[in-house]
Amino acid sequence: MNEVSLWTGFWPFTPERFAIWVGAILTLCIYSFLYRDNPFYKFAEHLLVGVSAGYWALIYWNANIVGQLLVPVLRGGVLLPLVPGVLGLLMFTRFFPRFAWISRYAIAFYVGGYAGLAIPSYMQARVLAQVHAAMAPTVSITAALLLIGLICSLLYFFFSREHKGVLGGASRIGIWFLMVGFGASFGYTVMARVSLLIGRMQFLFRDWLGLIR
Amino acid sequence: MSVHSSISIIVMLIASLAAGIDIGGSAAGAPLQPGEEPLGESAFLEAFIATRPPGPATSVVAHDVPGDGGRQIAISWTRSRDDGAGDDDVVGYDILRSTQPGRGYLLIDEVPPGVESYVDTTATDGTTYYYIVRAKDDMQTVDSEPSGPAASRANWFRTRRLNMFIILVLFFSFVLTYIAQARRGKELFVRRIPGLTAVEEAIGRATEMGKPVLYVPGIGEIDNIMTVASLSILTHVAKITARYESPLLVPTARAVVMSAAEEVVKEAYLSVGKPDAYNPDNIRYLSDAQFAFAAAVNGIMLRERPAANLYMGAFWAESLLLAETGFEAGAIQVAGTAMVSQLPFFITACDYTLIGEELYAASAYLSREPKLLGSLKGSDLGKAFVMVAIIVGVIMETAVAFGVAPLTAIADIFRNFFYVAGQ
Amino acid sequence: MNGRGEMKQKRTWQEHLQALDRRIIYLLIALAVVIPFFFPLGLPTNVTEPVRQVFDYVETLPPGSVVLISFDFGPSTMPEMYPMVRAVLRHCFVRDLVVIGVANHPDGTALGRIAMSEVAADYGKVNQEDYVYLGYMAGASAVMLAIGRDLHGVYPRDYGGVPIGEIELLEEVHTYNDIDLVVSIAATALAEFWVLYANTPYRQQVALGVTAVQALNFYPYLDTGQAIGLLGGMKGASEYEKLVNDLEEELGIAEARRRALPEAQLRALERRFREASIGMDSQSIVHAAIIAFIVLGNAAFFTLRRRRRAEELAESARGKGTD
Numbered sequence: 005m006n007e008v009s010l011w012t013g014f015w016p017f018t019p020e021r022f023a024i025w026v027g028a029i030l031t032l033c034i035y036s037f038l039y040r041d042n043p044f045y046k047f048a049e050h051l052l053v054g055v056s057a058g059y060w061a062l063i064y065w066n067a068n069i070v071g072q073l074l075v076p077v078l079r080g081g082v083l084l085p086l087v088p089g090v091l092g093l094l095m096f097t098r099f100f101p102r103f104a105w106i107s108r109y110a111i112a113f114y115v116g117g118y119a120g121l122a123i124p125s126y127m128q129a130r131v132l133a134q135v136h137a138a139m140a141p142t143v144s145i146t147a148a149l150l151l152i153g154l155i156c157s158l159l160y161f162f163f164s165r166e167h168k169g170v171l172g173g174a175s176r177i178g179i180w181f182l183m184v185g186f187g188a189s190f191g192y193t194v195m196a197r198v199s200l201l202i203g204r205m206q207f208l209f210r211d212w213l214g215l216i217r
Numbered sequence: 218m219s220v221h222s223s224i225s226i227i228v229m230l231i232a233s234l235a236a237g238i239d240i241g242g243s244a245a246g247a248p249l250q251p252g253e254e255p256l257g258e259s260a261f262l263e264a265f266i267a268t269r270p271p272g273p274a275t276s277v278v279a280h281d282v283p284g285d286g287g288r289q290i291a292i293s294w295t296r297s298r299d300d301g302a303g304d305d306d307v308v309g310y311d312i313l314r315s316t317q318p319g320r321g322y323l324l325i326d327e328v329p330p331g332v333e334s335y336v337d338t339t340a341t342d343g344t345t346y347y348y349i350v351r352a353k354d355d356m357q358t359v360d361s362e363p364s365g366p367a368a369s370r371a372n373w374f375r376t377r378r379l380n381m382f383i384i385l386v387l388f389f390s391f392v393l394t395y396i397a398q399a400r401r402g403k404e405l406f407v408r409r410i411p412g413l414t415a416v417e418e419a420i421g422r423a424t425e426m427g428k429p430v431l432y433v434p435g436i437g438e439i440d441n442i443m444t445v446a447s448l449s450i451l452t453h454v455a456k457i458t459a460r461y462e463s464p465l466l467v468p469t470a471r472a473v474v475m476s477a478a479e480e481v482v483k484e485a486y487l488s489v490g491k492p493d494a495y496n497p498d499n500i501r502y503l504s505d506a507q508f509a510f511a512a513a514v515n516g517i518m519l520r521e522r523p524a525a526n527l528y529m530g531a532f533w534a535e536s537l538l539l540a541e542t543g544f545e546a547g548a549i550q551v552a553g554t555a556m557v558s559q560l561p562f563f564i565t566a567c568d569y570t571l572i573g574e575e576l577y578a579a580s581a582y583l584s585r586e587p588k589l590l591g592s593l594k595g596s597d598l599g600k601a602f603v604m605v606a607i608i609v610g611v612i613m614e615t616a617v618a619f620g621v622a623p624l625t626a627i628a629d630i631f632r633n634f635f636y637v638a639g640q
Numbered sequence: 641m642n643g644r645g646e647m648k649q650k651r652t653w654q655e656h657l658q659a660l661d662r663r664i665i666y667l668l669i670a671l672a673v674v675i676p677f678f679f680p681l682g683l684p685t686n687v688t689e690p691v692r693q694v695f696d697y698v699e700t701l702p703p704g705s706v707v708l709i710s711f712d713f714g715p716s717t718m719p720e721m722y723p724m725v726r727a728v729l730r731h732c733f734v735r736d737l738v739v740i741g742v743a744n745h746p747d748g749t750a751l752g753r754i755a756m757s758e759v760a761a762d763y764g765k766v767n768q769e770d771y772v773y774l775g776y777m778a779g780a781s782a783v784m785l786a787i788g789r790d791l792h793g794v795y796p797r798d799y800g801g802v803p804i805g806e807i808e809l810l811e812e813v814h815t816y817n818d819i820d821l822v823v824s825i826a827a828t829a830l831a832e833f834w835v836l837y838a839n840t841p842y843r844q845q846v847a848l849g850v851t852a853v854q855a856l857n858f859y860p861y862l863d864t865g866q867a868i869g870l871l872g873g874m875k876g877a878s879e880y881e882k883l884v885n886d887l888e889e890e891l892g893i894a895e896a897r898r899r900a901l902p903e904a905q906l907r908a909l910e911r912r913f914r915e916a917s918i919g920m921d922s923q924s925i926v927h928a929a930i931i932a933f934i935v936l937g938n939a940a941f942f943t944l945r946r947r948r949r950a951e952e953l954a955e956s957a958r959g960k961g962t963d
Contacts, residue, residue: 037512038663038666039663041512041516049506049508049509053506053509059746059747060746063746063749063776064746064778067746067775067776067777067778068778071777071796072778075796118781121781121782121785122781122836123385124381124385125781125836125837125840125841126836127381127384127385127388128381128637128836128840129637129835129836129839129840129861129866131384131603132380132381132384132635132636132637133635133637133840133864133866134860134864135603135606135607135610135635136632136635136636136637136864137863137864138607138610138611139606139607139610139611139613139614139631139632139635140611140614141611141614141615141617141618141619142611142614142615143615143618143619151607151611154607155604155607155608158600158603158604159604160572161573161574161575161600162597162600162601163407163408163410163574163578163593163594163597164406164407164408164594164597164598165406165408166408167408182572183564185856186560186561186564187561188856189557189558189560189561189853189856190561190562190565192852192853192855192856192872192873193558193561193562193852193853194927194930195852195873195874195875195923195927196717196720196851196852196853196873196874198669198673198922198923198926198927199719199720199852199873199874199919199923200716200717200719200720201669201670201673202673202719202874202919202922202923203718203719203720203919204719205670205673205674205677205922206677206719206915206918206919209674209677210677215677215678216677216678288789338815338817339814339815557857558853558854558857637840639840639841639842639843
């Protein structure tokens with residue numbers, strides 16, 4: 005990747021060229037699913053699952069177990085990482101149904117800590133900051149539309165009253181706004197998926213076949 | 218010190234000599250260009266000023282920043298008499314710090330002229346520091362008297378985020394009050410979700426056609442709140458299929474979800490008095506791998522031809538693959554998820570879709586479980602609070618924009634209550 | 641359906657369209673993607689406001705300012721994210737900014753290293769002198785919050801294993817106070833994490849580069865200033881590419897390169913620098929094709945439905961007649 009990846013023919017068969025071949029063949033295996041399900045697709049899929057599991061295990065092992073636990077404790081003499089280390093080990097009690105309840109303490113610690121971290125942050129970034137920004141003078145059509153969309157969409161998700169009368173009308177407007185949003189999201193997703201196809205096609209036609217230079 | 222002062226005397230002399238030459242040049246009578254200032258005494262003065270040390274910063278005070286998470290010490294001072302006044306040649310201040318008074322001062326930062334405060338964010342909590350503010354002009358520097366001792370410490374409350382605290386307490390008290398009410402058996406009203414009618418109709422259709430019902434609880438883990446909501450909807454669905462005696466297929470992508478689904482369905486069949494109709498083989502674990510799971514479910518749709526496909530829970534990119542295949546197979550489809558990025562696909566490919574929070578509302582509505590019901594009612598009240606706040610805020614801000622000046626102060630206070638302060 | 645049992649009726653185009661094998665659609669889409677590879681259209685790139693805001697912000701930074709780039713994506717979204725990374729890195733290197741690379745997603749670990757060394761090589765930048773790559777650290781939200789206290793505590797060593805205390809470039813970089821901009825290139829929720837855990841508590845300026853799937857979810861953060869700008873998908877990447885390419889023309893860097901490099905190498909480099917823009921040609925054709933499909937499909941659907949209804953009406957009228 006580092007060098008100028010200009011197509012240089014099939015020979016000499018360098019490690020880089022070998023990697024391109026592996027990538028190209030696996031890409032074709034996966035795309036064969038577009039025709040119908042088949043063993044080539046299954047092979048490539050299982051390979052992907054296995055390889056990524058191995059990759060993640062390695063990264064996690066190095067970053068967490070080695071980097072955060074073993075090195076600080078054994079080399080640095082810091083003892084605090086032992087606490088989460090022990091909590092992590094408790095998770096293995098799940099393999100023994102009689103002691104499985106112990107693992108709940110580790111989960112409780114994790115969920116509690118994470119909720120404490122996340123709830124105020126989400127509340128601030130997603131609710132307070134947005135409410136603060138929404139309180140702007142409504143002097144233009146855009147601002148008015150934004151306000152109507154915001155309030156009506158919120159009303160659509162209000163469950164404590166029947167959606168009749170004014171509330172029903174407002175929530176119907178809300179759903180229209182939501183649908184426009186979903187439409188935009190759909191369009192963006194089409195672009196994203198097509199981008200992936202373009203990337204793969206560029207790989208096949210340029211790096212593998214060398215048809216475009 | 219003596220070397221320093223003798224150098225400055227020499228510099229002063231040279232500068233005054235140079236200025237003297239200039240004076241001569243100008244006085245020799247060369248006509249002034251437009252815009253050119255006549256040089257005279259002022260040039261000499263400027264040169265003199267440049268060599269005169271600036272006045273020191275005075276009254277340097279350092280203290281711990283209150284209501285913070287520690288590590289911060291605020292330093293304030295009165296600026297040099299030559300900063301913005303006097304000789305007006307101060308180019309900035311250096312902030313120096315030491316752990317002993319009188320020696321060992323190290324530069325920690327610089328600030329521009331005109332500034333009279335600085336917050337040191339690199340203090341170690343509990344260590345006592347002394348600060349010096351060093352005024353600089355182009356040539357010389359003058360130290361202030363050192364500040365008194367100051368140490369940072371972490372406080373229990375971050376006072377600038379009090380609004381956040383109040384709002385969180387308010388929100389949690391809404392939820393907890395409602396949960397308590399639901400536990401005491403108080404009837405809490407939740408409107409019926411139209412999507413549930415669609416679910417019942419779909420199951421009815423499948424029964425008429427003598428075909429199975431497919432229920433996919435998403436590919437989230439059991440700790441995913443969407444999966445939890447999905448399982449309580451599954452209870453409801455299983456009760457109906459048990460009554461109608463139509464087969465209910467539940468493919469799962471997680472082993473734990475499968476065992477939970479087994480429990481839920483078995484109990485539902487038991488509760489309507491049809492334990493014999495329950496078939497454990499219909500609750501299946503397929504694969505943890507996303508697309509393998511999707512392919513397997515697609516296979517079920519094409520082979521067993523369910524007439525009603527229900528997708529409830531957490532879905533990712535497999536959403537469209539499933540809903541598309543179901544659509545092609547001609548099943549009635551109802552979906553429900555809070556995954557915003559997948560909603561568009563369900564909406565286009567399904568007959569009815571529970572959008573976002575409707576999924577949770579549906580599960581609370583069906584299960585009447587106090588925690589779910591209480592959370593839903595609590596967040597409803599939270600939403601009402603937000604809506605009222607926005608409307609009031611917008612009205613006030615708009616009024617201010619149209620010139621209702623008396624409102625300005627109160628509008629600012631109100632809006633700032635929602636301001637998110639940093640650390 | 642009507643003609644069952646009778647002689648096989650001739651199908652109308654609408655019915656053909658409705659019964660179209662989806663594999664034909666796949667083929668058409670594939671063609672729409674591939675044809676512009678051979679016959680580039682060179683469609684103009686229109687730079688949108690959220691992208692320009694990121695570019696303009698980087699332009700205000702004096703040389704030596706610190707930019708932290710977070711590689712929060714994996715290989716599956718590379719066609720969208722990699723050109724973005726490349727364009728942002730190029731901009732930083734052109735303006736002599738100090739770049740710190742981190743990964744909060746395990747899949748981003750290797751990609752970050754590859755991207756940084758690739759672009760650094762193009763601009764003659766040296767590891768640990770002009771940029772540093774710190775690699776992956778688990779616990780994204782905790783990592784982001786902890787950088788607010790001290791970067792050195794979070795990453796004891798860089799990706800190559802050099803203790804962080806020995807890296808002169810990072811001597812002065814400890815907290816968000818010393819970081820002028822965070823750029824999160826993310827195919828996951830991690831972009832939002834930077835807003836939640838770096839911008840909200842520490843007021844860190846954050847720019848987001850996200851996949852098109854997610855782009856819409858981040859617009860609310862732009863109006864509030866919680867993010868300074870947004871690059872959405874391949875389109876966003878192509879816009880940033882254009883801005884950086886224009887800048888290099890303006891500064892004479894492109895011209896110098898044209899004079900210095902051999903033809904083949906130059907062509908490869910220029911193609912890499914326009915990767916997303918080249919992709920956007922295919923993108924535009926595919927979009928046009930999809931819009932055509934949608935229009936045709938809907939036209940067929942509605943005319944067929946109208947005809948079916950008319951037939952049903954006629955049938956029920958006939959039924960009445962014979963009664």
